[in-house]
Amino acid sequence: MAKKNAVCIIKSNPFSWKTFEALRQAVGMAMDHNVSVVFIKDGVFALTNWHPEMIGVPSFDKSIEALAMLGGKIYVDKNCLDDRGIVKLKDFGVEIFTKSEEEVCKLIKSAEVVLIW
Amino acid sequence: MAKKNAVCIIKSNPFSWKTFEALRQAVGMAMDHNVSVVFIKDGVFALTNWHPEMIGVPSFDKSIEALAMLGGKIYVDKNCLDDRGIVKLKDFGVEIFTKSEEEVCKLIKSAEVVLIW
Amino acid sequence: MVDTVYLIKKPADFPIATLISDNDVLILIQDAVLRQPSIDNWYACKEDAVARAIKIPESRLLDYDDILNLIEKANKVVVW
């Protein structure tokens, strides 16, 4: 069994079940692999202070915490935040690293497994 | 029970099950109502000579025929055909009327029920 | 008098421009609240905007009761 560098790219907005499932998948993988989750494009809305329960979607706060606890890294594309006028991220109690587009590309290039959501 | 002017707008491309379901719906409605089906945007691909069975989608040729037999009208937005370089429509054995965008708008405005696919 | 209520579901996926007249109303629902239109006669579903933490002027926000009241009074409703 090989421990792999896995990158999970979340590019869709979080206002349906997709991001919830993506993070559940990332947590599962973090038990065996080096997992990086990267929020890009409308995916960055996941890190704002929105209210999933209002629109019938479950909260993924616990997945974010579990991911960090298992050593997974969470990144967000700085440009994508700026483009959407997002200046303040929600405090999940875990570290969220901002990256440039170039750094995101490097991360994807060096990964062995890339899962896009 | 009221007989209504119903317009069904098909704006999505036909390469999934959507158009098939839309036309099944239109045929059902044509038994009671004045039904116009209008293909716009990527929906106009439905009228080309494509091959649904190759990608696991059922053919809707029978629905087109049934629709015409029940007195339903089939329209296509001329601009949308031109934009996609489509010069020849498939021969379904039924009349397909081309309309300008303005005429499509008139049709929608005068309808009592509008269903967009 | 409202002629047609258009419910818009996706960002910037508006009906053909010439279709919208002064008597029509656009209501942004679901992810459509992420981008605001440049025309004047639009509203947004309050719950969908608040849930997504999208700032939209209070005067533009409608709750579901408001939306249904508008739909009832209009000639028709079209989910674009």
Add this chain to the structure above:
Amino acid sequence: MVDTVYLIKKPADFPIATLISDNDVLILIQDAVLRQPSIDNWYACKEDAVARAIKIPESRLLDYDDILNLIEKANKVVVW
């Protein structure tokens, strides 16, 4: 030597431009065959193009066996 095979599913929904290098290959599948990219190293899924009656030069078309052969030889495959 192919580094990454990118499978593209939606028209013009390409990966970040700086991500694609000369050793990568883009393969258009599903509705992505409706619009052709301006870069050079791309192919299209033959069945998806033929089914949609989209004309693409024969030299650009790959059947599923070709696609799997490319994927096997590449370092990784990414469905964008």
Add this chain to the structure above:
Amino acid sequence: MKLLIIMANNPYSSDFNTMVKLAESSLKRKDKLSIFFMGNGVYCLTHEKLKELSEKGAKLYYCAHNAEQRKITPPTFAESSSMYGLSKLIADSEKVIHLV
């Protein structure tokens, strides 16, 4: 008013939330509400929310063909119907909200 909602999307879509919220609000204002499930919308039939809507007075219908195709066992509080049944519902409704 006599309101018809046509639901052709699955229960994990944004349309599902829109349907539920519009339905609840519609029932509160004493509308005569019908909901018709077709296409992937028949996947909603096994969702617990539907029982609630039915108990509050919504009439629920589904395309039997689509349900059979998707091997769904519909609940007894929903009525088996067809595209022709949908046509009758459209005739009897004042407004139609089409979620697809």
Add this chain to the structure above:
Amino acid sequence: MKLLIIMANNPYSSDFNTMVKLAESSLKRKDKLSIFFMGNGVYCLTHEKLKELSEKGAKLYYCAHNAEQRKITPPTFAESSSMYGLSKLIADSEKVIHLV
């Protein structure tokens, strides 16, 4: 090669056709093929095509949580699994095709 397909979309999506065609081609070239169904992908479990793929040698797995949530009764030829099971499959695969 050892190929893993993760299927998270419903059987009426274009992803379903892509999955079936890639799987058939993969089995013909004697790959070791696993397919993991999660999210709306578990709706594929009742599709007749799956039995065929299983009989031709594909190993089928599904997220039990997602199947239960959607009230799907999975066929016996598919194996109950979890996100952790998926993680093991990823470890054992050379290539992963993610359809969502």
